[in-house]
Amino acid sequence: xxxxxxxxxxxxxxxxxxxxxxxxxxxxxxxxxxxxxxxxxxxxxxxxxxxxxxxxxxxxxxxxxxxxxxxxxxxxxxxxxxxxxxxxxxxxxxxxxxxxxxxxxxxxxxxxxxx
Amino acid sequence: xxxxxxxxxxxxxxxxxxxxxxxxxxxxxxxxxxxxxxxxxxxxxxxxxxxxxxxxxxxxxxxxxxxxxxxxxxxxxxxxxxxxxxxxxxxxxxxxxxxxxxxxxxxx
Numbered sequence: 001x002x003x004x005x006x007x008x009x010x011x012x013x014x015x016x017x018x019x020x021x022x023x024x025x026x027x028x029x030x031x032x033x034x035x036x037x038x039x040x041x042x043x044x045x046x047x048x049x050x051x052x053x054x055x056x057x058x059x060x061x062x063x064x065x066x067x068x069x070x071x072x073x074x075x076x077x078x079x080x081x082x083x084x085x086x087x088x089x090x091x092x093x094x095x096x097x098x099x100x101x102x103x104x105x106x107x108x109x110x111x112x113x114x115x
Numbered sequence: 116x117x118x119x120x121x122x123x124x125x126x127x128x129x130x131x132x133x134x135x136x137x138x139x140x141x142x143x144x145x146x147x148x149x150x151x152x153x154x155x156x157x158x159x160x161x162x163x164x165x166x167x168x169x170x171x172x173x174x175x176x177x178x179x180x181x182x183x184x185x186x187x188x189x190x191x192x193x194x195x196x197x198x199x200x201x202x203x204x205x206x207x208x209x210x211x212x213x214x215x216x217x218x219x220x221x222x223x
Contacts, residue, residue, distance in 0.1 A: 103164065
């Protein structure tokens with residue numbers, strides 16, 4: 001298994017500012033992902049964080065708005081840039097061990113409120 | 116395209132009654148199906164996966180390729196089963212695609 005921690009756990013931000021969310025895994029993982037869960041909604045994949053290369057974004061999400069870093073096999077960051085109230089959501093980090101295992105582990109989430 | 120459909124947003128059952136949470140999927144290949152559960156104030160966690168063919172906390176789910184379904188069942192609901200349940204699909208190295216979720220409420 002893999003235990004994932006995220007920082008911060010929650011934040012309240014002003015419109016137009018940016019927030020960087022950190023994700024730390026307690027063991028090396030092959031794949032890391034970022035999801036968004038808006039109030040009352042399901043999980044929507046934002047991007048796959050690739051080590052050593054640019055993240056792979058899903059339709060509707062762009063690098064300028066959600067820059068992602070993944071410097072090694074246990075750590076990733078997601079930045080929410082130039083925030084607006086529509087960005088208020090829970091942001092979840094997820095990881096997969098690889099080696100044929102498709103199970104994904106999830107962090108506790110970061111609850112973001114944009115005023 | 117991969118898609119997961121959970122038709123029920125909310126399901127309320129009495130304690131001791133059987134539970135069935137529906138999940139249908141669309142994918143042309145051979146997917147791997149999962150059920151994840153999120154209890155109040157806890158993180159999302161894996162409940163079971165179809166390749167394991169095991170029972171977790173009394174829950175089972177059978178993959179029916181003909182009907183493209185992966186319904187979650189439990190013969191006797193318990194109050195501690197109240198939670199949000201998500202059906203999810205993956206194939207190859209693709210990340211999980213989730214359904215919209217079903218909130219199960221077990222009434223004492």
